[in-house]
Amino acid sequence: MRKLNVGLIGAGFMGKAHVIGYSNMPKLFWPAPAMPILKKVCDIVPEIAEEAKERFGFEQCCTDWKEVVNDPTIDVVSICTPNDSHAEIAIAALEAGKHIICEKPIAATLEDAERMEATAVKAAENGIISMNAYQYRRVPALVLAKKFIDEGSLGELLNIRCTYLQSWSADPNSPLSWRFQKKIAGAGTLGDIASHVIDIAQYLGGDIDEVVSMMKTYIKERPVQEGGVDLLGTVKLGSDAKRQAVDVDDEDTFLVKFKNGTVGSIEATRNAWGRNNYITVEVHGTEGTVFFNYERLNELQVCWAKDPDDRRGFKTIYTGPAHFYGEATWNIPGMNIGYGELKTIEMYDFIKAIATGEQPSTNFKVGCRVEKVCHAVEKSSETNKWEKVID
Numbered sequence: 001m002r003k004l005n006v007g008l009i010g011a012g013f014m015g016k017a018h019v020i021g022y023s024n025m026p027k028l029f030w031p032a033p034a035m036p037i038l039k040k041v042c043d044i045v046p047e048i049a050e051e052a053k054e055r056f057g058f059e060q061c062c063t064d065w066k067e068v069v070n071d072p073t074i075d076v077v078s079i080c081t082p083n084d085s086h087a088e089i090a091i092a093a094l095e096a097g098k099h100i101i102c103e104k105p106i107a108a109t110l111e112d113a114e115r116m117e118a119t120a121v122k123a124a125e126n127g128i129i130s131m132n133a134y135q136y137r138r139v140p141a142l143v144l145a146k147k148f149i150d151e152g153s154l155g156e157l158l159n160i161r162c163t164y165l166q167s168w169s170a171d172p173n174s175p176l177s178w179r180f181q182k183k184i185a186g187a188g189t190l191g192d193i194a195s196h197v198i199d200i201a202q203y204l205g206g207d208i209d210e211v212v213s214m215m216k217t218y219i220k221e222r223p224v225q226e227g228g229v230d231l232l233g234t235v236k237l238g239s240d241a242k243r244q245a246v247d248v249d250d251e252d253t254f255l256v257k258f259k260n261g262t263v264g265s266i267e268a269t270r271n272a273w274g275r276n277n278y279i280t281v282e283v284h285g286t287e288g289t290v291f292f293n294y295e296r297l298n299e300l301q302v303c304w305a306k307d308p309d310d311r312r313g314f315k316t317i318y319t320g321p322a323h324f325y326g327e328a329t330w331n332i333p334g335m336n337i338g339y340g341e342l343k344t345i346e347m348y349d350f351i352k353a354i355a356t357g358e359q360p361s362t363n364f365k366v367g368c369r370v371e372k373v374c375h376a377v378e379k380s381s382e383t384n385k386w387e388k389v390i391d
């Protein structure tokens with residue numbers, strides 16, 4: 001079986017998720033499209049790099065990403081660093097002929113995203129694969145929703161409503177990590193989590209054409225965290241910590257019009273007490289409705305208009321072997337998959353793309369389109385007007 005040597009850059013939260021994906025992929029998907037070999041891990045913090053080598057089972061570690069990109073034995077690069085470094089690493093890796101899975105958002109600025117897309121398009125001519133890690137569209141229940149839309153079971157699409165609500169930064173003592181610094185993250189909630197539901201909305205409804213938005217920053221300053229991994233609010237810094245102004249958004253609310261005439265709305269916040277990873281997607285069509293909530297990710301709720309009046313209502317479909325990726329996970333609906341299996345499904349699609357030479361559905365063009373929507377959302381929050389997404 002073909003072997004692919006993996007170089008991982010950034011060994012924090014997503015570094016761990018990618019390793020779980022690579023390691024578990026052949027265990028779930030067999031025969032695997034190719035065997036990933038954990039070759040070299042890089043983190044700018046030496047202790048994190050050393051620990052990742054030992055803990056995840058890499059053969060080597062380093063602290064300079066160029067050592068990964070310039071290593072002729074590396075076939076595949078996972079980019080799991082904060083957003084401002086994605087473009088430099090991805091462009092260098094693509095030019096060195098490496099296949100890439102890059103975490104989302106694709107970049108910290110639209111200019112960088114466009115440069116990445118252009119480089120990926122050129123590299124694709126030589127069979128190089130580029131993928132953005134928008135894994136949520138691969139949840140089997142959402143792939144089932146897409147099937148219902150594509151086969152016409154929902155009829156004409158009327159409205160797509162998405163939310164991504166979390167609470168981990170609602171406490172003002174949650175540190176000002178890289179996620180709250182515009183120069184590193186590019187944006188706050190918008191790039192961090194709204195981007196995921198923008199991707200889902202475009203996956204289900206096609207390209208978004210226009211937006212009108214409001215963006216709010218509720219917590220104006222936070223205690224500073226110097227470098228290291230972002231612990232996502234699980235650590236609070238005391239009143240003695242140095243404080244710094246926050247220059248990114250906490251919450252975004254916007255209406256969208258799709259190119260095909262469907263309308264919808266997207267809301268995202270990291271300040272909603274009681275909401276954890278509350279990604280909801282509700283699609284209304286002339287023939288029915290589907291509803292999905294990531295906190296119950298193995299379920300899709302469906303209501304069909306054609307059911308008789310006295311029994312019309314939502315029913316719950318538990319995803320399993322009859323559904324997408326179900327043959328590879330667990331054989332009884334209700335045994336359930338979680339975040340680790342989802343990142344494994346994503347890694348399967350990535351390695352399969354390398355093996356077949358077909359670009360994945362979340363390629364850099366798609367990642368860049370999300371960035372273009374984010375750009376229009378930011379612009380609209382300044383102009384208070386509908387703004388077109390510029391292609």
Ligand SMILES: NC(=O)c1ccc[n+]([C@@H]2O[C@H](COP(=O)([O-])OP(=O)(O)OC[C@H]3O[C@@H](n4cnc5c(N)ncnc54)[C@H](O)[C@@H]3O)[C@@H](O)[C@H]2O)c1
Pocket residue numbers: 009010011012013014015042043044045048063065079080081082083085103104105133134135192228229230231
């Ligand atoms: N797909 C998802 O659902 C999802 C979830 C969380 C984060 N992300 C994305 O993944 C990326 C990383 O986020 P995270 O939560 O893993 O962050 P993190 O803070 O947990 O980890 C980032 C790691 O990168 C290292 N690092 C920083 N700059 C580096 C450089 N130049 N070279 C090498 N290592 C460097 C840091 O030391 C740290 O260990 C971000 O783009 C983020 O938006 C995606």
